[in-house]
Amino acid sequence: MRKVYSSQDVNLVHFAKSVLEANKIESVILREQLAGVVGGIAPLDAWPELWVMDDAKLEEVRLLLDSVLNENETSKSAWKCPGCGEMIESQFTQCWQCETEFKSAE
Numbered sequence: 001m002r003k004v005y006s007s008q009d010v011n012l013v014h015f016a017k018s019v020l021e022a023n024k025i026e027s028v029i030l031r032e033q034l035a036g037v038v039g040g041i042a043p044l045d046a047w048p049e050l051w052v053m054d055d056a057k058l059e060e061v062r063l064l065l066d067s068v069l070n071e072n073e074t075s076k077s078a079w080k081c082p083g084c085g086e087m088i089e090s091q092f093t094q095c096w097q098c099e100t101e102f103k104s105a106e
Protein backbone atom coordinates (compact mmCIF):
# COMPACT_ATOMS: atom_id res chain seq x y z
CA MET A 1 0.00 0.00 0.00
CA ARG A 2 1.41 3.36 -0.99
CA LYS A 3 0.52 6.96 -0.27
CA VAL A 4 -0.22 8.73 -3.53
CA TYR A 5 -1.80 12.00 -2.51
CA SER A 6 -2.28 14.30 0.43
CA SER A 7 -4.05 17.61 0.70
CA GLN A 8 -5.20 20.03 3.34
CA ASP A 9 -8.54 20.04 1.54
CA VAL A 10 -10.35 16.82 2.36
CA ASN A 11 -12.68 17.42 -0.59
CA LEU A 12 -9.73 17.23 -2.96
CA VAL A 13 -8.64 13.94 -1.43
CA HIS A 14 -12.15 12.59 -1.93
CA PHE A 15 -12.10 13.87 -5.47
CA ALA A 16 -8.82 12.09 -6.14
CA LYS A 17 -10.27 8.89 -4.69
CA SER A 18 -13.33 9.13 -6.93
CA VAL A 19 -11.05 9.49 -9.95
CA LEU A 20 -9.25 6.31 -8.97
CA GLU A 21 -12.53 4.52 -8.35
CA ALA A 22 -13.71 5.46 -11.81
CA ASN A 23 -10.58 3.74 -13.08
CA LYS A 24 -11.16 0.68 -10.92
CA ILE A 25 -8.17 1.34 -8.69
CA GLU A 26 -8.70 0.47 -5.05
CA SER A 27 -7.76 3.21 -2.62
CA VAL A 28 -8.40 4.31 0.92
CA ILE A 29 -8.37 7.66 2.70
CA LEU A 30 -6.45 7.80 5.97
CA ARG A 31 -6.41 10.43 8.71
CA GLU A 32 -9.69 11.84 7.47
CA GLN A 33 -11.09 12.09 11.00
CA LEU A 34 -8.20 14.27 12.09
CA ALA A 35 -9.10 16.77 9.41
CA GLY A 36 -12.67 16.90 10.63
CA VAL A 37 -11.89 18.21 14.08
CA VAL A 38 -10.84 21.67 12.93
CA GLY A 39 -13.67 22.67 10.64
CA GLY A 40 -12.44 20.75 7.64
CA ILE A 41 -9.00 22.35 7.57
CA ALA A 42 -6.36 19.99 8.88
CA PRO A 43 -3.20 21.13 10.61
CA LEU A 44 -0.12 20.57 8.45
CA ASP A 45 0.85 17.31 10.13
CA ALA A 46 -2.64 15.86 9.92
CA TRP A 47 -3.62 16.20 6.30
CA PRO A 48 -5.89 13.45 5.01
CA GLU A 49 -3.99 11.00 2.84
CA LEU A 50 -4.97 8.90 -0.12
CA TRP A 51 -3.37 5.44 -0.23
CA VAL A 52 -3.49 2.97 -3.09
CA MET A 53 -3.72 -0.73 -2.27
CA ASP A 54 -1.94 -2.05 -5.33
CA ASP A 55 1.67 -0.89 -5.68
CA ALA A 56 1.68 -2.06 -9.29
CA LYS A 57 -0.82 0.69 -10.13
CA LEU A 58 1.38 3.43 -8.77
CA GLU A 59 2.55 4.77 -12.11
CA GLU A 60 -0.96 4.77 -13.53
CA VAL A 61 -2.25 6.54 -10.44
CA ARG A 62 0.40 9.25 -10.65
CA LEU A 63 -0.50 9.98 -14.25
CA LEU A 64 -4.21 10.06 -13.49
CA LEU A 65 -3.89 12.38 -10.52
CA ASP A 66 -1.44 14.60 -12.35
CA SER A 67 -3.86 15.17 -15.16
CA VAL A 68 -6.94 15.85 -13.03
CA LEU A 69 -5.38 17.77 -10.16
CA ASN A 70 -3.22 20.08 -12.23
CA GLU A 71 -6.08 21.43 -14.28
CA ASN A 72 -6.43 24.42 -12.00
CA GLU A 73 -2.75 25.19 -12.38
CA THR A 74 -2.80 25.36 -16.15
CA SER A 75 -5.78 27.69 -16.23
CA LYS A 76 -3.73 30.35 -14.47
CA SER A 77 -0.57 29.91 -16.47
CA ALA A 78 1.93 32.56 -17.39
CA TRP A 79 0.68 35.67 -19.19
CA LYS A 80 2.27 37.84 -21.80
CA CYS A 81 2.77 41.49 -20.95
CA PRO A 82 0.92 43.71 -23.45
CA GLY A 83 3.42 46.48 -22.76
CA CYS A 84 6.73 44.80 -23.52
CA GLY A 85 5.91 41.23 -24.49
CA GLU A 86 7.62 39.69 -21.48
CA MET A 87 6.24 36.37 -20.19
CA ILE A 88 5.17 36.80 -16.55
CA GLU A 89 4.58 34.02 -14.04
CA SER A 90 0.94 33.55 -13.09
CA GLN A 91 1.42 34.57 -9.47
CA PHE A 92 2.38 38.11 -10.46
CA THR A 93 -0.26 40.62 -11.46
CA GLN A 94 2.17 43.24 -12.69
CA CYS A 95 5.01 43.13 -15.22
CA TRP A 96 8.35 43.27 -13.45
CA GLN A 97 9.89 44.96 -16.45
CA CYS A 98 7.56 47.79 -17.46
CA GLU A 99 5.05 47.68 -14.59
CA THR A 100 2.04 47.15 -16.85
CA GLU A 101 -0.75 45.59 -14.83
CA PHE A 102 -2.19 42.29 -15.97
CA LYS A 103 -5.86 42.41 -16.83
CA SER A 104 -7.60 39.11 -17.13
CA ALA A 105 -9.36 38.41 -20.42
CA GLU A 106 -12.47 37.34 -18.52
Ligand SMILES: [Zn+2]
Nearest residue numbers: 081084095098
Ligand atom coordinates in the same frame (compact mmCIF):
# COMPACT_ATOMS: atom_id res chain seq x y z
ZN1 LIG B 1 5.98 44.60 -19.48
